Amino acid sequence: MSTRLAVDIGGTFTDVVLDVGGVLHTTKVLTTYDDPARGVMQGVAQVMDAAGVQPLEVRLMLHGTTLATNALIERRGAHTAFLTTSGHRDVLEMALENRFEQYDVNVRRPEPLVPRHLRIPIRERLAANGDVLVPLDESDVLEAARQLEAAQVESVAVGFLHAYADPVHEDRVAELLTARLPGVAVTTSSAVCPEVREYERFSTAVANAYVKPLMSRYLDSLQAQLTSIGMCAPILLMSSGGGLTTLEAAKAFPIRLVESGPAGGAQLAAAHARREAWDHVLSFDMGGTTAKICLIDHGMPQLSRSFEIDRVYRFKKGSGLPVRIPVVEMVEIGAGGGSLAQVDRLDRIAVGPESAGSEPGPACYGLGGERPAVTDADLLLGKLRAEVFAGGTMTLDAERAESAVRRAVAQPLGLSTDDAAWGVSETVDENMALAARAHASEWGRSLDNRTMIAFGGAAPLHAANLAGKLRMSRVVVPPHAGVGSAVGFLLAPISFEVVRSEHVDLRSLHDNDVAVLLEHMRREARAVVADAAGDAALVECVRAYMRYVGQGFEVAVDVPASGEGLAGALRDAFEAVYRKLYGQVIPGQPVEVLSWTLSLATAASTPAEAMSTPTGGGGEPGRTRIYDGRQRREAPVYQRALLVPGIRYSGPALVEEVQTTTVVPVGWEFHADLRGQLILEVHS
């Protein structure tokens, strides 16, 4: 059996999982910001020691990291310049010219990644159809190269108007710059994101340029350090789209690596969904600061092509820098165990997005936090036991939790401390339910009767209550939930997605033109995945982004298998999707395609049976008393590792494990299955 290594570098922890023929060895080490590879090597050494495995035995390394995201948020990326069409120097700064917070006259907008003096105009101009209106002035480019050299720029993005229609000018500039400035990274907008709408395309190109040198350096250093201990296995990188990509592709398009951790979590949930043949799943990942919710239908996470980084107003749509890349579509909410609670001016309990983080942490950590967090409320409600938190490595202080909740919530509202704590917990669950509903509605999906797959430290505490609000009757907590993202890397497919803006009115669509376009895209995708995929069969997925002529937003439509009469088949497919989203179609209105995507992927894996933790042994349960908004009830506390598979128990109950606790409310029952999953179901 093959030995594989998965490493997820997160904001606080680096998770390492070693898969030895299906048996998982896991560890968590602190992320080492100054040299992230050091933390990785430390964790790798730990799991290899524990498993008694030699570096040479590792056949493949899978890796995801938040380094690119953090560099963008903390503005620690490269000294970057932007060469753009003369007359349009300020596209990045003018952005959409709007305020995303209507009533805030002091609203701030995110700073562009490239300051104005490094945004250099170049004389050239294409028309919308790609015709050259003004030829490229190469002397402008050479002069710009001198400026960049003098300014000691490390990375350059090139973004010209309508370059999605023809990259000729951008490509020539890249050629000139590469010759003049060896060692300076060059990114063209037409390579990163060949799509119409200049602000979003330029923003993506600049973000890519901004993280490119840093990511290259890091990946080279990691590879060298692994080689130095004798590990020569190929490295594949987890992308935001949920697929694995090669080291070379990752260095060329590092922007595609943002949000790789959450994408891994979605793959974990998707893999469980496929194995159990659950057609409709909602994955729920809740940690210390945020919760992420993703819809997974027929074993595939929901995908999209837009994402925002560095939101100035946390979680507020439109307040960040847009990037157009393939992403696992998920909604992120400022709701975690550390989210702080208060009473607002309208006497309403408000929770998050402000978080106590890990320092000072919730009041009950006793590390100086004075304001109540969700974890404090959970403790007071009896959902956590003070003495056994984090496997007993840490004791929670219930008195501090109580005084924080009393001061900040109970007293201002005239509620009992129990009711106040319940209100905090209920409010955070409602916030997540609201976000989940809005997300499902945005994508025309129903939430009813989905299976929820919950992972991350805080998710199992809130999963069943959230599921009840969303009318879901089954919750599954997979094994190794605490390192779910890294486990997800082991299950992800190798894939690459190519996009093209190619505007076609269905009335004038020629089957052959589309076939030629798709063949070009197919070759480009195959070039990226071929090496890593080896002999594995590749699954192709082609989507058209379509709308009625005259509309401004496209919907993604799976392109039917080729054949005669593509136009008619596309219209039928479009109208089916449109009806599902908006209730009715518009008779007689012409339909157009704005862009096409093609992805090639190996089949994704399902978790092997043996990836599960062995269970059994029974044992005498402990006791707790859980408050449910009406009364406090006596409830047993079970140890997950000791549950006998197949034996069903009833809520209320707690199920404890080292990294989390699962709450089973009244009206639910639960059991461990033979694959180590903990399954909660509404009592029928």
Add this chain to the structure above:
Amino acid sequence: MGEIDRRISYPLLWNRLLAIVEEQAQVLMRTAFSTVVREAGDLSAGVFDTRGRMLAQAVTGTPGHVNSMAEAVVHFLDAYPLRTLVPGDVLVTNDPWLATGHLNDFTVVTPVFREGVCVAVFASTSHIADVGGRGFGADAREVYEEGLRLPIMHLFRAGEVDQTLMQIVRANVRDPVTAEGDLYSLAACNYAGAQALLALYDDFPGLDLDDVGGYIIDTSKDAMLAEIDSLPRGSWRYAMTIDGYDAPLALCCRLSVTEAGIVLDFDGSAAASAYGINVPMAYTTAYASFAVRCIVGSDVPNNAGSLSVIEVRAPQGSVLNALPPCAVSARHSVGQMLPDVVLGCLDQVLPDRVPAEGASCIWNPVFLGDGFVINPIYNGGTGARADSDGLNTTAFPSGVRTTSTEVNELTSPLVIWRRELREGSGGEGRYRGGLGQVVEVGHRHGGVFEVSKMFDRVHHPARGRQGGGDGAAGSVHLKSGQPLLGKGRETVPAGDVLVLHTPGGGGLGDPEQRPAEAQASDRLGGYTPG
């Protein structure tokens, strides 16, 4: 609601209603045909109780519809009392004096029935690109020239679209596909809201929406009154002169803080114009109260309660309370200037919290030519804020976004040769005013095209505050040199290029006190000359 405490459950229900109207607005944006709705967000959406009181309104959208749509629903229920409606009925109007102030805005109202009883009403408004007449612009002398005007009537009867109405609409507008598609889109978003509301009853058995509504309205009103109570009592005045169409217009406001709330009285403002820039009262109320809400109670959601404490008055027959048959198509070019006037009063009530004057009215030229019409939006700079520079090229008070240059060039034969920050256009000050932009537009094949302009601040720039300088005035001219007017329709001759300079925002505070670091950064980036 069982034994769960209302102090916990009612706020949760309130949040659900706010989420439902946001969803309604999102559906409207995603299905709309008119560019200004789908790209720029010129729309609104809200839910009302059976008495017509607004319970929640989407924040997505534009302030011009704040409470003008709320008043419209009252007119709808007067014309068609709920007992006369059946499930599947949908009503519509675009009457400027019954809804949101010009014929382009269509308001659609949908009653929601549960077990045969009407439990709530959803309303939405969006800007339909063309309604016939002279086209979107400031040149008409009477509303009759401005296009099709529909009284309050059925769009759907018991689920069936009124084909007679649709035929009339199609026959009267230049772009029937867009108009029809947008009417469907308005109905669809109300439907989405209704479905989400009905699901709420399943989650909260025994839900009494009127009772929850009472709580929302009372809580919001109390919160507003508490904040108003902390303001000094008295009256303050501020006046501002704007370009108008053919002659400057004075806008005068007296803001009074009383026990019952805030009164804004525009007595003394100019008489109605002979051209299409007049403002019906509901739109005046919308922008005037928006300005108050930016400074006082900005965290209280919009509803019948929070809006009830602000009263707006303007003399009948003035440009701010224009009566039929005044022309009103470009009412935004005056209405969007009102927040600067109200903020000028508020600055005296609450010093150090209010921005300087800004470009304010959006610059949204309509370009027309052989077989094309596009209506891009180009903004000027906002006024410097109490603790920061004004925003460059940003819509305020309007909530719209701009549209992409590439998309505009894909949908027309025009080439936007230049669109970038207008250096040096922000008013100087301790905090600098936001910069406007320079836009140069030509015809790709050297053809003739026309431009309909509804611009202001060409003759009356945004004024600075507390020693800050004025923002640069706007300018409209041909590249060959000839100046054009700020308002009305004119021709760009073959081969020439239209040049727009949008206005800069006013500065705030003594320019001498601007930190050296900020000055250096202004010079390095070329935001200021030298």
